[in-house]
Amino acid sequence: MMKSLFTTQQWETAKPADVVYDHFFYSEREPGKVLFVHGFIKTSKRVQLSNGRSSRKPCYRKAIWNGSGLCRIGSYHVREHKYDIPLRG
Numbered sequence: 001m002m003k004s005l006f007t008t009q010q011w012e013t014a015k016p017a018d019v020v021y022d023h024f025f026y027s028e029r030e031p032g033k034v035l036f037v038h039g040f041i042k043t044s045k046r047v048q049l050s051n052g053r054s055s056r057k058p059c060y061r062k063a064i065w066n067g068s069g070l071c072r073i074g075s076y077h078v079r080e081h082k083y084d085i086p087l088r089g
Contacts, residue, residue: 005033005067006087014069014085018042037065041073041083
């Protein structure tokens with residue numbers, strides 16, 4: 001069974017504010033449909049300051065979404081449900 005693929009327009013419409021798309025990879029069988037997407041997620045991480053306090057620093061995490069909008073994070077491709085893109089057919 002073949003999963004349904006979505007267009008770039010549908011991906012851009014469903015994109016959350018904290019997501020940045022870097023590169024779209026398209027299907028050869030279905031022209032104009034996206035197979036998977038590379039991009040980044042804007043997050044913040046806690047860093048220790050020299051005075052012993054902590055502060056939040058903005059950072060970016062590498063992410064890959066498959067054609068259905070399911071997200072994998074980092075170089076080990078750990079599955080992250082909270083960053084899935086809500087695509088609808």
